[in-house]
Amino acid sequence: MIEMLDVWKTYPNGTNALEGINVKIEKGEFVYVVGPSGAGKSTFIKLMYREEKPTKGTILLNGFNISKLKERQIPKVRRSIGVVFQDYKLLPKMNVYENVAFAMEVVEATKKQTKPRVLEMLELVKLKNKLRSYPSELSGGEQQRVSIARALVNSPGTIIADEPTGNLDPETSWEIMRIFEEINLRGTTVVMATHNREIVNTLRKRVIAIEGGRIARDQQRGEYGYEG
Amino acid sequence: MKVRTMGRHLREGSRNITRNGWMSFASMSSVAITLFILGVFLLLALNVNHIANVVERQVEIRVFVKQGVEKVEVDKLAEKLKDFSQVESVTFIPKEEGLENFKKSFGDKAYWFEGLEKENPLSDEFVVKTKDPVETEMVAERIKNLPYVESVNYAKDMIKKLFTITTMIRNVGIGFIVALAFTAMFLIANTIKLTIVARRREIEIMKLVGATNSFIRWPFFIEGLLMGGLGSVVPILLLLLGYRYLIDLVQVDLNLYFLDLLPLNPLAWQLSVLLMGIGAFIGVWGSMMSVRRFLKV
Ligand SMILES: Nc1ncnc2c1ncn2[C@@H]1O[C@H](COP(=O)(O)OP(=O)(O)O)[C@@H](O)[C@H]1O
Numbered sequence: 001m002i003e004m005l006d007v008w009k010t011y012p013n014g015t016n017a018l019e020g021i022n023v024k025i026e027k028g029e030f031v032y033v034v035g036p037s038g039a040g041k042s043t044f045i046k047l048m049y050r051e052e053k054p055t056k057g058t059i060l061l062n063g064f065n066i067s068k069l070k071e072r073q074i075p076k077v078r079r080s081i082g083v084v085f086q087d088y089k090l091l092p093k094m095n096v097y098e099n100v101a102f103a104m105e106v107v108e109a110t111k112k113q114t115k116p117r118v119l120e121m122l123e124l125v126k127l128k129n130k131l132r133s134y135p136s137e138l139s140g141g142e143q144q145r146v147s148i149a150r151a152l153v154n155s156p157g158t159i160i161a162d163e164p165t166g167n168l169d170p171e172t173s174w175e176i177m178r179i180f181e182e183i184n185l186r187g188t189t190v191v192m193a194t195h196n197r198e199i200v201n202t203l204r205k206r207v208i209a210i211e212g213g214r215i216a217r218d219q220q221r222g223e224y225g226y227e228g
Numbered sequence: 229m230k231v232r233t234m235g236r237h238l239r240e241g242s243r244n245i246t247r248n249g250w251m252s253f254a255s256m257s258s259v260a261i262t263l264f265i266l267g268v269f270l271l272l273a274l275n276v277n278h279i280a281n282v283v284e285r286q287v288e289i290r291v292f293v294k295q296g297v298e299k300v301e302v303d304k305l306a307e308k309l310k311d312f313s314q315v316e317s318v319t320f321i322p323k324e325e326g327l328e329n330f331k332k333s334f335g336d337k338a339y340w341f342e343g344l345e346k347e348n349p350l351s352d353e354f355v356v357k358t359k360d361p362v363e364t365e366m367v368a369e370r371i372k373n374l375p376y377v378e379s380v381n382y383a384k385d386m387i388k389k390l391f392t393i394t395t396m397i398r399n400v401g402i403g404f405i406v407a408l409a410f411t412a413m414f415l416i417a418n419t420i421k422l423t424i425v426a427r428r429r430e431i432e433i434m435k436l437v438g439a440t441n442s443f444i445r446w447p448f449f450i451e452g453l454l455m456g457g458l459g460s461v462v463p464i465l466l467l468l469l470g471y472r473y474l475i476d477l478v479q480v481d482l483n484l485y486f487l488d489l490l491p492l493n494p495l496a497w498q499l500s501v502l503l504m505g506i507g508a509f510i511g512v513w514g515s516m517m518s519v520r521r522f523l524k525v
């Protein structure tokens with residue numbers, strides 16, 4: 001469960017990215033976050049795993065008050081969610097396998113558990129043939145898929161994805177969506193910011209539209225609603 | 229923390245050294261160079277201290293006994309001298325021996341003093357050495373007041389000067405080493421900091437994926453330890469080989485026997501352990517200090 005109560009975010013340079021967000025996402029929901037670029041989608045998402053802190057307001061995530069969280073508890077919260085970052089955030093000196101395995105080392109999984117699970121995830125995102133490649137040797141789409149595999153590897157209860165299909169061809173995009181849909185059916189909460197009109201309009205889910213830092217529309221089985 | 233996680237940190241820490249190739253090399257070189265300079269000064273300071281000790285050891289008190297004192301009284305006096313807790317050794321030089329030495333010092337002109345034996349003008353004499361050369365003056369003053377003592381002679385001014393000089397040399401040496409150690413620390417920490425600043429993004433990513441601070445810190449700890457330790461190996465080898473060469477040069481080739489250098493044996497171990505310890509400490513310290521700044525994500 002994710003809940004935001006009157007959340008404001010002003011960046012140090014004075015940009016008002018979010019202005020009074022109130023939203024509630026129940027466990028097991030599938031939510032698209034749409035809106036023009038610069039609207040505040042990424043900021044909205046970053047607040048959930050505390051890459052950014054709200055300037056004002058309360059954020060609740062799986063029972064934790066994120067805005068009042070003690071430094072020591074942050075890792076615990078972050079482990080309970082899987083994040084697909086818009087800029088991938090892969091460790092540059094680790095290869096594909098190591099990057100995905102890293103998320104399992106963090107939770108102190110055994111080697112026996114780690115290896116098959118990491119390979120399974122890489123199979124899922126079709127990167128099993130690039131195990132030993134480094135991020136700098138991969139295309140944007142491939143890096144995005146590694147980021148997806150890493151977000152899924154610990155089977156978290158919540159997946160938060162910032163434009164996870166932004167760099168993928170339509171076919172791969174649909175495969176990723178099929179994965180999200182499947183884990184969502186098994187109870188995982190999915191929140192994804194996206195620009196992909198076709199996906200939003202085809203695979204109908206709840207749509208939250210952000211414009212100028214405010215929620216402009218919040219609709220079950222909504223449409224993308226923008227041109228292009 | 230689980231054992232397998234510790235194993236992971238060890239593996240990760242050592243792998244980071246190769247992963248960051250040139251950066252690690254720069255850090256280790258900086259450790260090596262500063263430790264080498266520190267080592268040279270350390271060897272110099274230890275040897276200067278050693279030589280100062282040797283010179284100080286040569287300080288002695290000459291005690292002259294009054295003329296015509298009975299043999300028994302002289303023996304009693306010897307006992308009294310030995311009873312001083314500060315005294316290390318007492319050597320008796322009878323006046324006959326004193327005269328012999330005196331004559332010898334004139335070489336082939338010794339015949340000038342033929343016949344002096346019958347009316348020996350010299351006194352019986354004791355040579356006293358104190359355990360700590362600094363106590364010479366105090367002991368000498370007390371000996372002066374003992375019965376049957378004619379006079380004492382202990383090069384008062386020379387001793388004062390000697391101690392001023394040796395104390396100064398020691399203090400300057402310690403000051404220099406401390407200053408150098410701090411410079412070394414600063415230099416090495418700075419290089420290590422550079423390698424970690426370059427990895428700031430990595431640390432941020434790890435935190436965003438849910439790693440705890442200690443999970444991130446451990447490999448850096450291992451890495452710092454290894455870099456500091458490995459970085460000290462080359463300077464230690466160079467210093468020991470160089471020092472051995474110097475000892476041979478001084479004692480065999482140059483015949484400078486008076487230049488009494490410290491022997492290689494305990495010194496080699498002490499120096500190695502010390503430099504390796506300093507290297508490891510600075511490596512860990514530098515790496516921990518640098519990581520700390522980026523953990524707040
Ligand atoms: N770190 C930052 N510092 C300052 N301004 C930022 C930062 N990140 C985003 N912004 C600004 O905040 C606004 C919202 O950005 P963002 O949340 O990235 O929008 P979106 O993801 O919808 O494109 C934009 O005007 C952007 O320039």
Ligand SMILES: [Mg+2]
Nearest residue numbers: 041042086162
């Ligand atoms: Mg964005």
